[in-house]
Structure formats: C-alpha cells, structure tokens
Amino acid sequence: MHPIEELAALRNPLPEPGTVTPEDCYADACEQVAEQRKKDALHLEAASDDLRVDPLLLALDDLKTQKEAVDAEIRRLLAWGREFHGGRPYGLEELAHRAGYSVSGVRTAYSETEIRQVAAQIGREPNRPRRDGAKGGR
Structure with missing residues (x-):
C-alpha cells in the first residue's frame, strides 16, 4: 500500500x-x-x-484544525448550558463529566467571547447578568 x-x-x-x-x-x-x-x-x-x-503533516494540520473547532464548539455549548439554559444553569459536575473537563475547567472554559457568540447565534442575552469581575475575552 x-x-x-x-x-x-x-x-x-x-x-x-x-x-x-x-x-x-x-x-x-x-x-x-x-x-x-x-x-x-x-x-x-x-x-x-x-x-x-508532506501528506502526514497535512493530515495532522487538518486534525488540529478540526480539534480546535470542536474545542470552540464545546466552549460555546458550556456557555449556553451555564449562562442561557432555562431558569437554572446545568450543574458543573454534569457538564464536566460530559465534556471531559474538571469542574474548575468548566468554570474557566468559556469567556465573555463565547457568551457574546452564543447570544448572537441564538438571538438573546444570557439569563443571568455577568458579574463585574467576569473573565474577559479569549
């Protein structure tokens, strides 16, 4: 072959x-x-x-790009689950388990950048106001 x-x-x-x-x-x-x-x-x-x-290097570059896109999508989904979902956000433990993150990793996985992206994509603001000390853009 x-x-x-x-x-x-x-x-x-x-x-x-x-x-x-x-x-x-x-x-x-x-x-x-x-x-x-x-x-x-x-x-x-x-x-x-x-x-x-080299084709191997191209294949690795392609996978790296796909991985970065999936990571960005996970961050947006975490932001939605914590900031936009219903009257009560998803629990940190459940999200951490499903996303392959630690609980503290979920807390820091997304930033105002992802929150703004989610808001723009779904056409509404987060359910709960952000604290003044909220983490800045990524």
Whole structure:
C-alpha cells in the first residue's frame, strides 16, 4: 500500500464486524469507507503536491484544525448550558463529566467571547447578568 493510501486508511477505518446495524448493511458501510479512503487519498495527494508539504503533516494540520473547532464548539455549548439554559444553569459536575473537563475547567472554559457568540447565534442575552469581575475575552 502507498503511504498516502495508508494515511487514508488510518483516517478512515473500516467498521468492526458487529458494529453496523442492521448487520446486513456491513458490506455497504465498508464500501462507503473504501470510497471515502479513495477521496481522502486523492485530496491528500493533490494538496501535498500543490503545497509541497508532506501528506502526514497535512493530515495532522487538518486534525488540529478540526480539534480546535470542536474545542470552540464545546466552549460555546458550556456557555449556553451555564449562562442561557432555562431558569437554572446545568450543574458543573454534569457538564464536566460530559465534556471531559474538571469542574474548575468548566468554570474557566468559556469567556465573555463565547457568551457574546452564543447570544448572537441564538438571538438573546444570557439569563443571568455577568458579574463585574467576569473573565474577559479569549
């Protein structure tokens, strides 16, 4: 297998037998992954040729960008759960457990920046006013 094809296989693993429901769709799921691998390999090859960058480094850059986007989304969801949800915010322990944070990590995960983003995206202000000493923008 060519290194780019190996990278595509690592980025698009085949489903384990028994993990596809209904079971008779397993072959279709494998076929979809094989198609995605081909597309991913073509994309990696074209991008690495165009940018003259190693395909592994491109794949890592791509994952880093995805991780940063997911982290930002988690911060916005935490802000919504603590600042915008109903009459009472979600508990720190439950949010920490679900987000993979510590309780203190949830308290400091989001800032006024995320609160403003949430307010703009949902079209309303937080349920509770922020304290004067609230943490500033990220």
